Amino acid sequence: MYGRLLVAGVRRQSSYPLATLAGLVANATFGLLKTGILFAAVGSAGGTLAGYDVGAMSAYVWLSQGLLGSVNLRGRSDMMLRVRSGDVAIDFLRPVDVQGAAIATDVGQGLFALLPRGLPSVLIGLLAVGMTMPTSLGPYVLGAFSVLVGITVSHAFVYLLAVTGFWLVETRGVTVLYMSVAGLFAGLYTPIWLFPDWLRAVAEATPFPSMMMYPVDVLTGRVTGGDAVGVVGVQLAWLAGVLLLGQVLTRAGRRTLEVQGG
Amino acid sequence: MADALARLAPYRAVLASRMRSQRSYRANFALDLVGAVLVGLMEFTEIWVLFHAVEGIGGFTFTQMLLVFGIADLAFSLADLVVGHCDALPTYVRAGTLDVFFLRPQPVLLQLVTSDISLRxxxxxxxxxxxxxxxxxxxxxxxxxxxxxxxxIALGCGFVMFASLFVTAAGLQFFLVNGAEMTNAFVYGGRYAATQPASVWPRVVAVVFGFLFPMAFAAYLPVTALLEMPGAPWLPSWLGWCAPLAAAWSVTLALLCWRWGVRHYQGAGG
Structure with a gap:
């Protein structure tokens, strides 16, 4: 059932090729800009910065740009519009779990985006700049799973923003708040390992690194072996927490739901 | 004078009502303001993190970067305040509401500009x-x-350049209704580029944001001229005085793209 919704999400995403190409252009632009400044930073640190050399930094830049179409760091979702318009009342009548259905569709879209947007972004980086990637199979297998969990954590979290609409009606503010904090702490702007200690501690206490930083770390082999499994464990714990909170909020929201305009 | 004021009256009335409407959901408006400041702060944090992880980047120290970031970000925010909502053009096109603008006896671009002003x-x-x-x-x-x-010169021209970027993007979006992200690449990419020392750019970037969308002229070059620093390869610091030329080029590009887009537009078939 949720598998079908996932597939529907994939199909929907594949019907807008221009949007996908546009996303790719944006990724390439930001990727090149980030490469420039981060390489210069690595250079002035004398070749390695917080464990990143030029090759590892490039891998970070292009993988994180590639994930951008799949991980939701913008905070907007269909669910948010449906709560606002009151369409969600119809969703409650359907014989599926509202939360499960919404997240499955979004994750499907996110997974599909890896093909036309994620892989080409990485490819552009590989060809234009070059990067260091692991040579063994392990990091890729665990990395793929970590990416899947990361994508799901982000959509599950964005679902939480959507359901605040049951109480707030206008949720733009929450979205903007999420967008600014998530971008920084998920490691989109710079790797969180470049932060000063106190800020890194703050970041690690949030679910945001689980969305992008950890998957990139696992996939690029920055963490390996037992540590990598531990990181994925942290991701799964956050996923469980966020899903549970979503379920609670959905039930509470359902009781307060007043559809405007009768 | 009175005549000119009278002609502006409808715009003023529209803008005032837009401002009032934003304050009506109070909790959200407060969050919105906090969020807007946070977005700016986070973008600043990126620079701060980088310049505290290492001593200096691209020949710039953190205090010197404050100038580049400050000028670029202030000019961008003001341009965003005045014309940023041109970004919403594809929404108007898809919903067919843009056609209404064509029926009114005022320039479409002016109507679009005054259709929204966000206090945040x-x-x-x-x-x-x-x-x-x-x-x-x-x-x-x-x-x-x-x-x-x-x-x-830097602030004025920076404002004009960023405003032009928004209008260029809007013009191109008549063609790229589902591809708004394509224009985001140079609008928001341009903002990001303008807050960086141009000396770190790879060559492709130096061509695109040094000359085509001349973001290096918005803050980096004027600051190098102001502090009498050496510029980047291809971009000597005396070019900082040429920001008005870069602004003029941006405006030309924007108006061409806008006219091209409007001519291409055929209506929503209402």
Whole structure:
């Protein structure tokens, strides 16, 4: 059932090729800009910065740009519009779990985006700049799973923003708040390992690194072996927490739901 | 004079009503303001993190970067305040509401500009303003006619360049209704580029953001001229004085794209 919704999400995403190409252009632009400044930073640190050399930094830049179409760091979702318009009342009548259905569709879209947007972004980086990637199979297998969990954590979290609409009606503010904090702490702007200690501690206490930083770390082999499994464990714990909170909020929201305009 | 004021009256009435409507959901409006400041702060944090992880990047120290970030971000926020919502053009096109604009006896671009003004974007500008103020205090600047005029040129031209970027994007979006992200690449990519030292750019980037969308002229070059620093390869610091030329080029590009887009537009078939 949720598998079908996932597939529907994939199909929907594949019907807008221009949007996908546009996303790719944006990724390439930001990727090149980030490469420039981060390489210069690595250079002035004398070749390695917080464990990143030029090759590892490039891998970070292009993988994180590639994930951008799949991980939701913008905070907007269909669910948010449906709560606002009151369409969600119809969703409650359907014989599926509202939360499960919404997240499955979004994750499907996110997974599909890896093909036309994620892989080409990485490819552009590989060809234009070059990067260091692991040579063994392990990091890729665990990395793929970590990416899947990361994508799901982000959509599950964005679902939480959507359901605040049951109480707030206008949720733009929450979205903007999420967008600014998530971008920084998920490691989109710079790797969180470049932060000063106190800020890194703050970041690690949030679910945001689980969305992008950890998957990139696992996939690029920055963490390996037992540590990598531990990181994925942290991701799964956050996923469980966020899903549970979503379920609670959905039930509470359902009781307060007043559809405007009768 | 009175005649001109009378002609502006409808715009003023529209803008005032837009401002009132934003304040009506109070909790959200407060969050919106906080969020807008946060977005700016987070973008600043990126620079701060990088320049605290290492001593200097691209020949710039953190205090010197404050000037670049401050000028670029302030100019961008003000441009965003005035014309940023041109970004919403594809929404109007898809919904068919753009056609209404064509029926009214006012220029479409002016109507689009006055269709929305977001107070939260004013809050966003405070971040750039604070960075600029800090940069002006912390750097050793000789306060004479030369530095003041450079600063004024940079801010004015930066505003015009960013506003032009938004209009260029809107013009191209007539063709790219589902591809708004394509224009985001140079609008938001341009903002990001403008807050960087251009000396670190790879060559492709230097061509695109040095000349086609001349973002290096918005803050980096004027600051190198102001602090009498050497510029980047291809971009010597005396070019900082040429920001008005870059602004003129941006405006030309924007108006061409806008006219091209409007001519291409065939209506929503209503």
């Amino acid at each position: 974007r004013l809050a966003r500008a405070t971040v750039g303003l604070a960075a600029l103020a800090a940069g002006l205090v912390l750097n050793d600047i000789a306060w004479d006619v030369r530095s003041v005029s450079l600063l004024a």
